[in-house]
Amino acid sequence: MSHEFLRIWQEFDIEEVKNHLLILGDVSGDCGACRELGIPYLEARECPKCKTAFKYVTSRRLETHPGERFQIVSRLRSRRPELIFIDYDDYKRTLGRKKARDFFEK
């Protein structure tokens, strides 16, 4: 058997994702809910500041290092298998669209 990563499309509540998202940078993570920086992403189960439980994870490096996408996902999946891996570009675009909608509805 050969195990490889394929992205799947699934519906999510973007607010729910944002409020439980750990966003990886180069060396540490940020909290999607309160934007706290410097979170140790290999261990943190919750945000040290706002205490939100992390259920989802994404990485900015997917965009900045597209050639390493598979290694990034593979490494993180092996260390944090309980987190659902979201594509950073999908997340950013969807959140941007929602912000624009909310703005015009006010």
Ligand SMILES: [Zn+2]
């Ligand atoms: Zn937080």
